[in-house]
Amino acid sequence: MFGTQARGEVSHEFQPPLMQYWRPSIYTRRANITVKFQDLYGFTVEGNVDDVNVLNEVREKVRQQGRVWWALEANKGANWYLQPQISSLSEGIGVAALKLSALANSITLKKLVRKGIPPVLRPKVWFSVSGAAKKRSTVPETYYNDLIKAVEGKVTPATKQIDHDLPRTFPGHPWFDTEEGCAALRRVLVGYSFRDCHVGYCQGLNYVAALLLLVLKTEEDAFWMLAVLLENVLVNDCYTDNLSGCHVEQRVFKDLLAKKCPRIAAHLEALEFDVSLVATEWFLCLFSKSLPSETTMRVWDVLFYEGAKVLFHVALAIFKMNEEELLMTSQIGDVINILQRSTHHLYDPDDLLTVAFDKIGSMTSTTITKQRKKQEPAVMAELDQRLRRLNSLKMDDKPDSPRE
């Protein structure tokens, strides 16, 4: 089982000594040399000496940020951020003071979360601020274990697809390459496929669940994080059947890009480059396949606290950061290369998050919800039309049962 014994093998406790890779003077003189090393979460990173230096700076910042959190804990109590959210407080005498302190805490927390949750606190903070803890508290304590026992040995189209993808999920990662890691990931994905048969298994969730396991360190917690993510944090139907929720998000994103980065949007349109060609993977894997691991975690810190609109902020920031270069492109391939190179090298999460939250301008969740509502009918009509076209194809063919 992926329990406490496994702790030493995963997550932030992978502490490969980064320094040894750049300390020798030969590397400092030859800045172009490529080095391979394991990052904070055990992923192999290939980068140059500059990247290594950036990662060292990031580590130092993480340590400093940790000190801020410890100081707050000392000041406000260990679980200060677990206090009830302002919205959940009822009116009444004596509540005003509590309300004020909750408000103060939530402002502090928002700022702090955007600056990054220390890796050691991540499991606890994520579990609480995302609503996963609340979700779990509504069912019997044995829910997860019962579920896993009940589905053991069952074979469905979803379990077959999961089994197919397990060895292809972050291959080369020291923990997922072990039987133990693979089995834990399998249980989380299979368990969820039975919890929500509309989602079942969708490719992309393997990466999301894998990272959740690395951070949460217990599979039951990872399971609940996956559940709250799909059921509450993200827009509905992102991963179901025809990915309609994902289509909606892509349309909203296109509109936002036109509004927030009009020059880029116009240029890409002239190139006939549809932004969803790159952004689909970002939204379905929540950047886990594009950004370095600590940067992904920092995006998720904010995602779990502020909600799905964060994905738009981050996606817009990636375009914004590359504006000048993107405007020079004349080919689709160049656009993709610029974006890929940029995302793979975003080793300093603050570079990205500063743009995402300070330079994109605010977007309220209400505005985004309105935009989604606006796009839904068009998406549904398009998917429906497509389905009918495919069905008319099948008329000539022998009837087939759906494979998923």
Place this chain on the structure above:
Amino acid sequence: MATMRGSKNIQAKLVLLGDMGTGKTSLVLRFVKGQFYDFQESTIGAAFFTQILSINEATVKFDIWDTAGQERYHSLAPMYYRGAAAAIVVYDITSMDSFERARKWVEELQRQGNPNLVMVLVANKVDLEANRRVETENGELYAHENGLLYIETSAKTAQNVNELFYEIAKRLAKARPTQTPGMKLQNETRERGIRAFCCSGICLAGNSDVLHIHRMIRQLAAFQ
């Protein structure tokens, strides 16, 4: 990239479609980077690659869209195959399901794609011959009936992978006349060529044989 004098420069969008785990990404990586991984990360949405291939007639720059295979990603596919000059539909010879899925892709492309689309049916993973579930004749016959190129490959051993892209490049070079009129005539010739190609059963032949037979086909076409 330098090109030979007198040869055409073609930029062509190519899309790979097929069931999950049939080896689409592996085929592309083998072609583009000469690499192969036993466990290739699953593709989400799609991945993009470029590769330039020089043949006698032209220099072809491929813009390759390698798509996700899971059924539900189907709804994203039009975005990737729209405007494609060539499509590779892949199945895994060890899975009958994947062959059926490939046939559905072919039908969809025939209805919605470009009528001049160069389409290849690829039977991948021939290194797993012992576990074969889809016989060569089945693939060949289906390709023949639908006017597709058929080729059996192994991304793992690299068997026929370069040949696959080479064939596509040749067809693209042939199908792209300098002026749009005449396109039709060329296409008719091309269609006949494909049938001849399929009937001749050279899908399993080595590269030099393929070239030789192709020269013959071209000569035949010239006579028609």
